[in-house]
Amino acid sequence: MDLDELFAKKGPGDPLVALLAQDLDRLSLEELEERIAALEAEVGRCRARISSAVNHRATAENLFRR
Structure with a gap:
């Protein structure tokens, strides 16, 4: 997905859009790190949430199959 697609789907007040639009040229090496x-x-936190949701769904599906 390119940025144009992302910006089209989300409003200008969306925090992700604001994050991606920030000018990185103004940041020092330390700030970039x-x-x-x-x-x-944050990626790790998102992956953990996805894993939790997948596991929760699988548990629920197994419960209702019985």
Whole structure:
């Protein structure tokens, strides 16, 4: 998905759109490293939530199959 598609689906007030639109040229190397670390942590949090949702759904489906 490219940025144009993302921007078209979300409004200008969406935090993700604002994050992706930030000018990275103004950030120092240290700020860029901190940003990467924060984004990697958020990716991990999202992956954990996806895993939890998948496991919850599978558990529910198994419960109702009985």
